[in-house]
Every structure is written in C-alpha cells, then in structure tokens.
Amino acid sequence: MSTGIDYSTGKYGASESTDTLYMPFGVKYETGDWTLRATIPYVETSGPSTVSGAGADRVTLTNGQGTRRKETGLGDIVLSGSWSALQQGPWLVELGAKVKLATADENKGLGTGENDYSVQTEVYRTLDKHTLFGTLGYKKMGDPDGVDLKDPFYASLGWSFRATQASALGLSYDFRQKVQDGGAAIREVTGFVTHKLDPNWKLQGYLVSGYSNASPDLGGGVFVMYTY
Numbered sequence: 001m002s003t004g005i006d007y008s009t010g011k012y013g014a015s016e017s018t019d020t021l022y023m024p025f026g027v028k029y030e031t032g033d034w035t036l037r038a039t040i041p042y043v044e045t046s047g048p049s050t051v052s053g054a055g056a057d058r059v060t061l062t063n064g065q066g067t068r069r070k071e072t073g074l075g076d077i078v079l080s081g082s083w084s085a086l087q088q089g090p091w092l093v094e095l096g097a098k099v100k101l102a103t104a105d106e107n108k109g110l111g112t113g114e115n116d117y118s119v120q121t122e123v124y125r126t127l128d129k130h131t132l133f134g135t136l137g138y139k140k141m142g143d144p145d146g147v148d149l150k151d152p153f154y155a156s157l158g159w160s161f162r163a164t165q166a167s168a169l170g171l172s173y174d175f176r177q178k179v180q181d182g183g184a185a186i187r188e189v190t191g192f193v194t195h196k197l198d199p200n201w202k203l204q205g206y207l208v209s210g211y212s213n214a215s216p217d218l219g220g221g222v223f224v225m226y227t228y
Contacts, residue, residue: 002026004223008208010216012060013184016068017217018047022054022075033084035094041075043110052144053111057100059179060214061112061147071108077101082122092124106144114142120154129162133172141179152177154186166196176214184213200227 006022024041043054048068050060054075082096098118104111120137135156141149158172169192176186192206201224208219 002028002223002225004204004221006055006219006221008054008216008219010210010218011213012048012051012058012216013213014048014050014060016048018045018051020045020047020054020058020216022221024075033087035082035084037078037080039078041077042073043075043104044070044072045109046070052106052109053104057111057116058214059112059141059149060183061144061180069109071105071110073105073108073110074103076104076111090126094122096120096122102142112142112144112149114144116141131160131162131170133158133160139176147180149179150177150181152179152185160192167194169193178214186214187211188215201225202227 003025004023007020008022009017009019011017021044022041024039026037026039029036041054045051045054046069052059052061057076078098078100080096080098082094084092085095086093096119098120100116102111102113102115106113116139118137118139120135122135123133125132137154138151139154140151143149154174154176156172156174158170160168160170162168172190172192174186174188174190178185188208188210190206190208192204194202194204196202204223204225206221208216210216
C-alpha cells in the first residue's frame with residue numbers, strides 16, 4: 001500500500017499557471033508472475049479551465065475557455081496489470097495493460113470525462129549496484145465532447161543506483177507524443193531517492209522538471225509505502 005502527496009505547477013501553454021495537488025492511495029498485489037495495481041486519487045487544482053486531469057493523465061484541451069477556477073474532488077481511478085514475461089539473469093521484461101477510469105468530474109477540470117486504455121512493455125537490466133530501465137507504450141485516448149484527441153506513443157528511460165542496502169537514487173526521462181495538433185509532447189526529467197526504514201516501510205521523494213508546454217515547470221512529491 002502507498003500514499004503521499006504530489007505538487008506541480010506549470011503554464012501548459014496558457015498565460016497563467018495551473019497548480020495541482022495530487023494525493024493518491026495505491027494498492028499493489030503480487031502473485032506469481034503477475035502484478036495488479038489500483039490507484040484512487042484526490043485532486044485539488046487551481047488554474048485555467050483548458051487544463052484537465054493531473055499527473056501522467058493531464059491534458060490541455062485547446063477548445064477550453066481558459067477561465068480560472070479552483071476545484072477539488074476525486075480524480076480518475078487507474079487500474080493496471082503486468083506479467084513478468086522474462087526473468088533471466090540480470091534481465092526482467094514485463095508486459096502490461098492499464099485503464100484510466102473516468103471517475104473524475106470533467107466539469108471541474110479534474111479529468112476528461114472519458115476512459116483511456118494503455119498497453120506497454122517495461123525492461124530492466126541490473127549491473128552490479130546499477131539498474132537501467134525503460135518503458136515503451138501506446139495509449140488509446142477517450143475523446144471528450146467536441147475534441148479529437150490523438151492516440152500517443154510514450155516512452156521513458158532511467159537509471160538507479162543502490163547507494164546503500166537501504167537507500168537508492170536515480171534519474172528518469174519521460175516522453176509522450178502530443179495528443180492534439182495544437183498541443184505539445186510531454187518532456188520531463190525526474191530525480192528520485194528511496195529509503196527503506198525497515199523490511200516493511202519505505203519512503204520516496206522526487207523532483208520533476210518539465211521542458212515542454214505539456215509538462216509542469218516544476219513538481220515534486222513524497223510517498224510512503226508499506227509492504228507485507
């Protein structure tokens with residue numbers, strides 16, 4: 001189980017910034033080669049009405065009116081499952097699928113009001129205390145009324161280093177194709193640190209810097225995870 005708080009701010013192509021607090025409760029269950037996940041978030045957002053959603057599912061809708069608003073409520077619930085297709089030596093390959101359920105109120109700008117579906121492959125390669133990892137995926141976007149969203153490919157590349165038996169740090173780069181002709185691709189870098197408090201509890205902190213109008217200018221968060 002995990003919970004925490006994520007804060008991000010950015011203009012996303014508008015003249016004013018959108019500030020977002022994203023507070024998810026997550027559950028992960030592992031059985032054999034399968035991993036199942038569910039995330040239920042609470043969202044607080046303040047900014048132009050062109051920006052909908054939060055986190056990885058945030059989009060800027062170019063047909064929005066752009067009036068400023070502040071809204072809170074349930075975000076979009078995300079369900080996912082992955083299968084360990086290959087575990088051999090230092091290699092791990094997982095195949096997965098994800099659905100974003102339209103549980104957020106689209107009239108408040110907390111989501112698009114449509115379900116999204118994704119398929120992806122994740123690859124990990126350990127090298128002593130280092131781990132290289134990458135993701136390649138494809139998302140089928142649900143189209144809100146009057147909006148034709150493109151279905152983007154997305155990818156990430158990253159590295160982590162086990163500094164001690166209890167602590168690790170790393171960097172990752174995330175990319176997603178633009179979802180509207182007038183929009184921009186996601187481009188952002190994340191630096192993170194994790195620390196095991198004991199065999200059950202773990203803390204993670206991270207900072208995010210965006211490099212496009214689809215990414216936050218700055219973000220960060222702290223999460224606590226409990227495993228049993």
